Amino acid sequence: xxxxxxxxxxxxxxxxxxxxxxxxxxxxxxxxxxxxxxxxxxxxxxxxxxxxxxxxxxxxxxxxxxxxxxxxxxxxxxxxxxxxxxxxxxxxxxxxxxxxxxxxxxxxxxxxxxx
Amino acid sequence: xxxxxxxxxxxxxxxxxxxxxxxxxxxxxxxxxxxxxxxxxxxxxxxxxxxxxxxxxxxxxxxxxxxxxxxxxxxxxxxxxxxxxxxxxxxxxxxxxxxxxxxxxxxxxxxxx
Numbered sequence: 001x002x003x004x005x006x007x008x009x010x011x012x013x014x015x016x017x018x019x020x021x022x023x024x025x026x027x028x029x030x031x032x033x034x035x036x037x038x039x040x041x042x043x044x045x046x047x048x049x050x051x052x053x054x055x056x057x058x059x060x061x062x063x064x065x066x067x068x069x070x071x072x073x074x075x076x077x078x079x080x081x082x083x084x085x086x087x088x089x090x091x092x093x094x095x096x097x098x099x100x101x102x103x104x105x106x107x108x109x110x111x112x113x114x115x
Numbered sequence: 116x117x118x119x120x121x122x123x124x125x126x127x128x129x130x131x132x133x134x135x136x137x138x139x140x141x142x143x144x145x146x147x148x149x150x151x152x153x154x155x156x157x158x159x160x161x162x163x164x165x166x167x168x169x170x171x172x173x174x175x176x177x178x179x180x181x182x183x184x185x186x187x188x189x190x191x192x193x194x195x196x197x198x199x200x201x202x203x204x205x206x207x208x209x210x211x212x213x214x215x216x217x218x219x220x221x222x223x224x225x226x227x228x
Contacts, residue, residue, distance in 0.1 A: 033215060043203050045158070045219035091157060101146055101165075101215040105157035 003027065004092050004106035012112050013082045020067070021077040021109045023092035032096045034075040035103065036066065039089040048090075051075055079111075087113045118142070119220035121206050127226045128196050136191040136223045138206030147189040148217065149181060150205040158205055164189060165211070193225075201227045 005024045013019040025034065036048040051059045051066045059066040067076040079086055089110050093103040119140045128134040138147065145166050150158035162171045164183045178200070180192040193200055203224050207217040 035216065037219075043205075043222040043224065045205060045207070045217075047216055047218065050216055089155075095215050101209055101211055102148075102160060102163070103217060107157055108155070110155075 002106075003096075003104040004094055006092055006106035006109050008109045009107075010110040010112070012114055013079075013086075015084060015113055015115050016081055018078060018080045019082055019111060021079070021090050021092075021111070023075045023077065023106060025073050025075060025092075025094050027073075027094065027096050029096045031098045032094055034066070034068070035093040035095075036064070036075075036077045037091045037093060038086075039091065039108075041088070045091070049077065082111075082113045084113050084115060087111060119206055119208055119218050121204075121220035121223050123223060124221060125224050125226070127228060128193075129228055130198065131195050134193050134196055134225070136193075136204050136206075136225070138189045138191070138220055139187050140206075140208045140218075140220075141187070142208055142210070142218060143186065144208035144210045144218070145186070146209045146211060147183060148207040148209075149179075149189070149191045150207065151200075152203045152205055152222075161191070196225070196227045198227050201225055 032053045034051045038046045049059050049061045049064045051068045058068050063080045065078045089108045091108045092106040122137050148163040149161045152158040161175045182190045203222045205222045206220040209217045
């Protein structure tokens, strides 16, 4: 079974608007961590934001925020005030367990920001 | 700046000709990973080192090997590259005991002719 599901293969967003990227996950372990990475066409994976399963508040990093809904097992990424440089592939990933450090990646969502 | 460095950024090799990709890090992280990523797909973990301990993923072909001579360096050896091995190879590092965020290098794009 897929541990991370990203159902949106591609999205278009107008510059300066907000966009939400969906991510659902599947785990039975109470301790886990959720990550979002950005991968521009150059290929480098850039860490954006992290949410731990025990964190009480949603994570935020600048224009990125993570909408963590534990009961629904979703961890959507919200990018506010989109910029042309936000055009990239975005991956949701999860690690499971107290000491497990390997990541399971979703299939990714391609975001294209239009001027 | 502390970082993960991969050399070369682009590598062309011939079918069957061994090739080595290198990765170095200045982050002093204890875990290093090698991923293979094909176009428009998620990265696929090949193996990782936890300190000196090598951990191979079950579905990683024997054609792929790795060496970690010290904390800072890790190498990916492809013994007999096939056309299907053409991909982006990403090196990443992390430190256990914290959020386990992985820091990625810029990748090496391998072409097999």
